[in-house]
Amino acid sequence: MLELFESLRDFTETGGIVLLFIGGLIFTMWLLILERIIYVNSGHRQFKKHVIATWQARTDRASWNAEQIRQAMVSRVSLKLKYSLPIIQALVALCPLLGLMGTVTGMIQVFDVMALSGGGNARSMAAGVSKATIPTMAGMVGALSGVFASTWLTRTAKTERTHLEDALIMQRQG
Template sequence: MIEFLEAIRDFTETGGQVLLVIGLLIFVMWLLILERALYLFIWHKNFKNEAVAMWKARTDRKSWFAQQIRQQTISRLTMQLNGSIPIIQALVALCPLLGLMGTVTGMIEVFDVMAISGSGNARSMASGVSKATIPTMAGMVGALSGVFASTWLNRTVKSERTHLEDALTIER
């Protein structure tokens, strides 16, 4: 376990301070993704069953008023389904931008070394190049994993909305 933590520390030192921010961002993004997945698999079923039971208990399902209640129920449950998905999508978009910021700060360090040493000393520029490439890689990995998860969440929410609309039928 200690070796694992030391490897993470070394990786973070190699990537610079921006890598810590990217790591925190990815951690928060995956916490939100996990929360949405748990909501979909556990809590949403209860809310859906309550809404369907409430709808089936109605005697009037064809009037304009009943249709407005149906639309309100579908909209309310859809809003609950979407929950933090817009935040997840924003965090996905932010990952590559922070990676780009890491690239810029790493390249600034390379140019500082070149200005101080007066030449292109490869050893002295190596740490700046790693600080330029590692955050970029981390931002892209975080964004790609988040894109797949948010796409799955959006597809599942759309499917659940369709199932809910089908469950709240108009016929009596």
């Protein structure tokens, strides 16, 4: 276990302080993603059953008022499904930007070494180059994983809304 922490510390030192921010951002993003996945697989199903049962228990399912109530029910379910999706999407967009900030800080370190050594000492520039590339890689990996999860959650929310609209059938007047 101690070796794991030492490896993590070494990796963080190699990537610079920006890597800690990227790690915190990715951790937060995945906590929100996992919360949404758990909700979709458990809480949403119960809420959907409750909404359908409430609609089926109504005697008036044909009037204009009933249509408005139906739309309100669908909207409530849709809002619950999409609860933290904008935050997740913002965190996904922020990952590569923080990676770019790591690139800039790493390149500043490279230029500082070049200014102090007066030339192209490759060994002394290596630390700056790693501080420039590792945060970029971490930001892109976080963004890619978040894009896939965010897309799945968005598609699932849209599909579930459509299924609920189909389940809440309006009766014909006449």
